[in-house]
Amino acid sequence: MQMMMRAWLAWLMVIAPAAAQEASSGRIGSRDSVEIRVFREDDLTTRGQLSTKGEIEMPLIGAVRLAGMTTTDAARAIEAKLHDGYLVKPEVTVAITARVRKTVTVLGQAQRPGVFQLDPNRELTIVEAIGLAGGMTRIANSKKITLKRKGSAKPIRVNVRAITAGEARDIPLRDGDVITIPESIF
Template identity: 35%
Template sequence: MPLRVLVIIFLSLYTSQIQAVEEQFVIGVGDRIMVTVYNEPDLTLRARIDKSGMVNFPLLGPLSVSNKTPKQLANELEQKLLDGYMVTPLVSVLIEEYRPFYVNGEVRSPGGYPFSLELTVDQAIAIAGGLKDRASSSGWYIIRGEDKTRLEVQKDTKILPGDIITIKASLF
C-alpha cells in the first residue's frame, strides 16, 4: 500500500473521532481554527474568527467560515482548491479553541468562561461559583445562536460554545 494511502487512512481515523464530536458545533466568532491541506504546509492556516466571520486563506483569499461545521468548511475548501489549484486536495479543519460561554444572573461570579466539550448547565453554574441564595431552582434559560433563540433548560442540558446562561432570581 502506498505511503500516501496509509497517511490518509491514519489522518481520517484520527480526525474522525474529533470531528464526530465537533459536527454538532458550527464555527463562530471567537473560535480559533486550524486548517491543514495534506502535504501542503504552505496552505496551513491558524486563525481566530473575528466579527466579520471571514479568514484570509492562502491562494483563495477571503472566505466566510462562520456558521459552518468543520466538515462543511473542509469540503468547501477542497472544492475551491480543485478549481485550478490542486488535483486531489485533502483538507482538515479543526476547532482548536472554542468561543467562551457566559453565565449571568443569580450566580456568585457571573462572566465568560472557556468552553469544554460535554459541559452541562450544572457544571457551568459550578464554574461560575455556584448559585446565590436567591437563585431560582427552575427559572434557567439559555440564549443560543445568532438568532438569539431562548431555551428553557435543566441541570443536565448540554452547553454549546457562545451560549449565554441566565439564572433568574426566586421570588421567595
C-alpha cells in the same frame, strides 16, 4: 501486575486519540481558533482565530466562512474553493485548536447561582439555564425575572411561570446574557 499495565496502556491508546479527536472536531464557533492543513501544500497551512463574522483568511482563496460548520463540512468547502482553479485534487483537514467559551450568568434567587457555559452545538433557553442553576428558591418571584443582554441598555422582563405553563414562549439565550431572579415580596 504487568498484564494489568498492558491492558491499561492498550485502553489509553484507544481512548486518548478519540478524546483528542473530539476536542479538535465538532461544530466551529464564530470566534474559535482553527488550523487548516492542505495535504502536500505546506504554504497553504493556515492557523488563527475566526473573525466576528466567522471567517478566516486563507492564501489563494481569501476569506472563508466556517462558523456553524462541522470540521468535515469546512474541509469540504475549502477543498471545493481550492479545486476551483488552484489545485487538481486538494485534501484538506480542519481542526479546532481553541474554543471561545460562551457563557450565561444566573443571579439572585437560584439554588446555585453562577456562570454556566453554553454548548456550542445546542441552543439553551432561559428555563433550561434556571434549571442548570438548580431551579428557583422558594422565595423567588418567577413572574419578574430580568434578562440583560450584552449591548442592550434595557433589560427584558420575563415571566417564567407563564413559560412553564405554556402561555408564553421560552427565550433562547446568547453569549453574555445575565438572568436575575428577584425575591418575592410575599
